[in-house]
Amino acid sequence: MVYELTEEGRNYIKKGLPEMQLLKMAKKNVDISTVKNEIDNFAIAMQWAKKNGWAKIASGKIEILSRPEKYPIYESLKKVEKGNTDENIEMLVSRNLVVLKREDAKTKAEKLLMNDVGDLTSDLIITGLWKKAKFKKYNVEISGEKINIGKRHILSLYIEKIREIFLDMGFTEAAGPLVESSFWNFDALYQPQDHPARDLADTFYMKIPENARLASKGIVNAVKSVHENGGNTGSTGWGYKWSEDFAKKCILRTHTTSVSARSLSKINSPAKIFCVGRVFRNETIDYKHLPEFTQVEGIVVDENVCFRDLLGYLKEFYKRMGFQKIRFRPAYFPYTEMSVEPEVYFEDKKEWMELGGAGIFRPEVTQPLGIKSPVLAWGLGLERPIFLKIGLNDIRYFYYKNDLKMLREMKTWLQ
Amino acid sequence: MASVIFDRKDVELLIGQKLKDDEWKEKVPMLGCPIEKITSNEIEVEIFPNRPDMLSAEGFARAISMFLGIRKNIPSYTAKNSELSMSVEDSVRYIRPYVAGAVVKNVKLTSAMIASLMQVQEKLHQTAGRKRKKVAIGVHDFDAIKFPLKYYGAEPSSIKFIPLEGNKEMTLTEILKYHKKGRDYAHILDNAKKYPVIIDKQGVISFPPIINSERTKVKKTTKNLFIDVTGTDEKEVNAVLNIIVTSLADRGCSIEKIKIGNKETPNLMKGEMKVNVNHVNKLLGTNMDKNEINEMLKKMGLMIRADGVSIPCYRSDIMHEIDIIEDVAIAHGYMNFEPEIPDVPGTGKRLEERELDNVLREIMVGCGFQEVINLILTNEDDEFDKMQQPRISACKTLNPVTVECTMLRTNILASLMKTITQNKHNDFPQKIFEVGEVAILDANQETGVLHKTQLGCVMSNISINYKEITSVLDAFMKNLGKRYNLKPKADKSFIDSRCAEIFVEGISCGVIGEIHPQVLNNWRIEMPCAGFWVGVDELK
Numbered sequence: 001m002v003y004e005l006t007e008e009g010r011n012y013i014k015k016g017l018p019e020m021q022l023l024k025m026a027k028k029n030v031d032i033s034t035v036k037n038e039i040d041n042f043a044i045a046m047q048w049a050k051k052n053g054w055a056k057i058a059s060g061k062i063e064i065l066s067r068p069e070k071y072p073i074y075e076s077l078k079k080v081e082k083g084n085t086d087e088n089i090e091m092l093v094s095r096n097l098v099v100l101k102r103e104d105a106k107t108k109a110e111k112l113l114m115n116d117v118g119d120l121t122s123d124l125i126i127t128g129l130w131k132k133a134k135f136k137k138y139n140v141e142i143s144g145e146k147i148n149i150g151k152r153h154i155l156s157l158y159i160e161k162i163r164e165i166f167l168d169m170g171f172t173e174a175a176g177p178l179v180e181s182s183f184w185n186f187d188a189l190y191q192p193q194d195h196p197a198r199d200l201a202d203t204f205y206m207k208i209p210e211n212a213r214l215a216s217k218g219i220v221n222a223v224k225s226v227h228e229n230g231g232n233t234g235s236t237g238w239g240y241k242w243s244e245d246f247a248k249k250c251i252l253r254t255h256t257t258s259v260s261a262r263s264l265s266k267i268n269s270p271a272k273i274f275c276v277g278r279v280f281r282n283e284t285i286d287y288k289h290l291p292e293f294t295q296v297e298g299i300v301v302d303e304n305v306c307f308r309d310l311l312g313y314l315k316e317f318y319k320r321m322g323f324q325k326i327r328f329r330p331a332y333f334p335y336t337e338m339s340v341e342p343e344v345y346f347e348d349k350k351e352w353m354e355l356g357g358a359g360i361f362r363p364e365v366t367q368p369l370g371i372k373s374p375v376l377a378w379g380l381g382l383e384r385p386i387f388l389k390i391g392l393n394d395i396r397y398f399y400y401k402n403d404l405k406m407l408r409e410m411k412t413w414l415q
Numbered sequence: 416m417a418s419v420i421f422d423r424k425d426v427e428l429l430i431g432q433k434l435k436d437d438e439w440k441e442k443v444p445m446l447g448c449p450i451e452k453i454t455s456n457e458i459e460v461e462i463f464p465n466r467p468d469m470l471s472a473e474g475f476a477r478a479i480s481m482f483l484g485i486r487k488n489i490p491s492y493t494a495k496n497s498e499l500s501m502s503v504e505d506s507v508r509y510i511r512p513y514v515a516g517a518v519v520k521n522v523k524l525t526s527a528m529i530a531s532l533m534q535v536q537e538k539l540h541q542t543a544g545r546k547r548k549k550v551a552i553g554v555h556d557f558d559a560i561k562f563p564l565k566y567y568g569a570e571p572s573s574i575k576f577i578p579l580e581g582n583k584e585m586t587l588t589e590i591l592k593y594h595k596k597g598r599d600y601a602h603i604l605d606n607a608k609k610y611p612v613i614i615d616k617q618g619v620i621s622f623p624p625i626i627n628s629e630r631t632k633v634k635k636t637t638k639n640l641f642i643d644v645t646g647t648d649e650k651e652v653n654a655v656l657n658i659i660v661t662s663l664a665d666r667g668c669s670i671e672k673i674k675i676g677n678k679e680t681p682n683l684m685k686g687e688m689k690v691n692v693n694h695v696n697k698l699l700g701t702n703m704d705k706n707e708i709n710e711m712l713k714k715m716g717l718m719i720r721a722d723g724v725s726i727p728c729y730r731s732d733i734m735h736e737i738d739i740i741e742d743v744a745i746a747h748g749y750m751n752f753e754p755e756i757p758d759v760p761g762t763g764k765r766l767e768e769r770e771l772d773n774v775l776r777e778i779m780v781g782c783g784f785q786e787v788i789n790l791i792l793t794n795e796d797d798e799f800d801k802m803q804q805p806r807i808s809a810c811k812t813l814n815p816v817t818v819e820c821t822m823l824r825t826n827i828l829a830s831l832m833k834t835i836t837q838n839k840h841n842d843f844p845q846k847i848f849e850v851g852e853v854a855i856l857d858a859n860q861e862t863g864v865l866h867k868t869q870l871g872c873v874m875s876n877i878s879i880n881y882k883e884i885t886s887v888l889d890a891f892m893k894n895l896g897k898r899y900n901l902k903p904k905a906d907k908s909f910i911d912s913r914c915a916e917i918f919v920e921g922i923s924c925g926v927i928g929e930i931h932p933q934v935l936n937n938w939r940i941e942m943p944c945a946g947f948w949v950g951v952d953e954l955k
């Protein structure tokens with residue numbers, strides 16, 4: 001390592017170190033004040049003289065105790081001037097008499113030019129010496145080390161994409177509670193109370209909180225009579241005795257259609273509403289089943305909408321999701337009539353895949369909630385199409401395993 | 416929903432024509448019954464709950480045959496009168512009040528027919544019958560019965576008979592205790608003091624909804640059948656009987672009525688419902704006239720008559736005009752409707768409360784963190800015990816099929832620790848975050864639960880210190896434009912004196928710290944971790 005003198009160091013080469021100056025001045029006992037004005041930095045001089053046992057201060061005077069033959073620090077300082085160092089270098093550095101010599105940009109750049117240049121440096125650029133450089137040839141066909149970047153979860157990216165699709169189509173976003181009353185999840189949707197979907201085997205019922213508060217008396221009574229005898233909808237109803245207690249039972253919502261039902265009770269026609277949310281099914285966990293998944297829900301309320309419009313929205317949605325080939329198959333849900341299962345065609349598997357349910361809400365659903373016009377509705381699964389698009393075969397990768405290797409490798413650009 | 420397997424040859428014989436595989440796969444599902452699997456011998460098909468009539472091979476074939484236009488005429492079913500009767504005693508009123516019955520004559524039982532009859536009985540029990548609770552069916556050898564019959568509630572140990580496939584007489588109590596079917600279905604009679612039975616002159620022929628007698632068992636040589644249907648819903652009891660007898664009628668059998676009290680069953684008369692042509696066209700977006708609609712209806716076994724649309728006796732699903740409009744749509748073919756986007760006004764509006772969630776995600780991604788998504792369902796061990804937190808009261812599920820899902824999470828941090836546990840084999844450093852919902856009990860809410868959003872993040876590496884995680888929090892808060900301060904906190908999930916409560920503008924909104932080594936041991940995590948969580952609502 002190369003050191004150079006500081007300005008202070010250079011000064012002391014000429015005049016001697018402050019402690020040397022002190023000893024030179026103070027031939028005999030002298031007043032401090034006399035010495036103070038004559039030498040550089042009296043405090044430092046006195047500090048080192050004391051430390052080496054050469055002098056002390058007694059009753060305002062400097063008393064010389066001994067005089068060394070040589071001053072090793074001064075010798076070391078002179079060595080540095082000549083470009084050498086010895087064991088005292090750290091002391092010199094700590095006294096700020098020398099510093100590590102900083103090579104100037106030119107020197108450093110010149111050194112680099114002795115060989116073929118690897119990394120281009122700031123010194124080469126600012127000195128202009130890069131013009132003389134011969135750059136090492138790199139193999140440009142290989143990549144560097146793998147890095148893990150921060151990124152969104154694939155599901156989260158798709159949820160954003162879907163939100164954008166519906167917002168672009170002019171839909172208003174809605175949300176609702178995960179812990180829901182049976183009333184909004186089932187009864188308001190005309191699902192009879194003995195419907196198998198309401199069995200303990202399929203639906204999570206809550207131990208805490210056990211019961212929810214019911215909706216307004218008007219809505220509750222209208223729903224009750226539509227189940228029992230069709231109310232004033234022109235329907236026969238299911239023809240059984242409807243239980244308010246059963247409707248109060250808290251559950252984990254099994255579909256986001258509960259959000260649509262709640263929305264219908266609050267809005268006026270026309271309206272376009274969507275919701276993307278978590279839903280629950282009481283299932284064991286395996287590669288095909290998870291107790292939670294995400295549903296994409298939408299409703300269109302308008303006096304003049306018809307079945308062809310429902311198919312139009314579904315087709316448009318899947319087109320924007322990147323599915324070109326779609327077909328509509330008749331289906332059954334207690335709350336819709338017509339009921340449709342849209343299916344998209346997967347070229348890879350050469351198969352039609354069912355992706356969810358849709359339909360026009362039955363009058364038994366809409367009229368008790370105060371809606372007179374037709375309501376187009378759909379509740380589509382989110383995981384399955386993503387799953388098939390990215391070629392996964394275990395649904396647990398989504399919420400359950402969070403395998404970082406897989407998440408890190410998954411692409412962010414959804415096509 | 417029921418998955419049913421039919422004998423393909425038998426069904427095609429009933430349809431009156433062989434169908435190619437492609438026709439099965441492409442055309443038949445358009446009636447509303449997805450084909451799950453098709454081989455040269457078998458068809459596996461999903462039957463929706465609104466069409467229990469298609470659970471029988473005969474009903475299935477009938478519907479397809481009309482839908483594909485192979486069968487042009489609409490079947491009409493009649494039942495002859497008979498002098499046979501069944502009395503019903505008041506004692507069944509609170510147990511299983513409804514009963515219906517029919518006699519089926521000239522039965523030539525083939526093995527396909529027996530298989531079909533057994534299958535439809537089983538499938539109807541499962542679906543429309545709600546596992547026999549709502550409706551149960553008994554099929555007997557008519558010639559072994561000595562009419563008249565009586566349906567009544569019997570004292571459980573007062574009466575004995577040999578149950579089907581049995582060899583000794585048993586009381587009703589014994590059957591529920593020792594017979595396989597008795598044990599399977601005993602719960603339906605849990606609260607009954609008397610049990611429903613049908614007896615003839617010689618004793619019990621049926622103990623619904625449990626089992627029939629061995630005496631009236633159907634054999635290969637059986638020529639005539641007696642069907643009993645009992646249940647708690649009169650409409651469904653009659654509909655199920657009609658489905659069975661019309662299926663048998665399709666095989667060439669003749670149907671006879673029996674008197675039950677002052678009524679007669681089966682009632683095979685067509686029903687009727689008014690349908691407005693304008694309603695059809697308005698809701699479907701079509702322009703069909705009455706004749707065109709009628710052509711569509713005929714494909715579904717329905718037909719326009721003077722006062723409305725006539726509905727076959729086996730279709731119990733039609734409750735409203737809308738159900739008939741759907742049949743028109745199915746007959747028209749869903750794929751023959753031209754999809755269109757209507758002009759419904761709406762400007763598009765995001766949920767405001769979600770917007771901040773995305774800003775948080777953006778910042779965390781910028782800090783180099785990978786987003787993860789976990790289940791909201793969890794259990795006390797993961798949520799509290801492993802984290803060294805007290806078991807506070809939380810939303811609990813009543814009936815989870817898996818022990819992993821006993822409650823909803825109250826804090827997001829445990830979910831992230833679980834993720835780290837599951838990624839021991841993957842590259843370090845690991846920096847993960849999640850923005851997700853948690854559930855807090857709150858009696859003021861309609862459903863008793865307040866759903867809140869939290870952000871949590873954890874970093875894990877060979878070494879991690881408190882300063883590193885506070886740097887992340889600092890960047891996070893600065894990018895939100897929030898002034899915050901940290902105050903020492905005692906929290907058992909974190910190392911003592913390396914944990915702080917996060918305050919934003921004086922409001923407590925989260926906790927930051929180095930995860931306690933005992934917590935790491937509990938999760939079997941081998942690398943140090945540090946992290947923080949904040950309530951998103953508190954940041955607003």
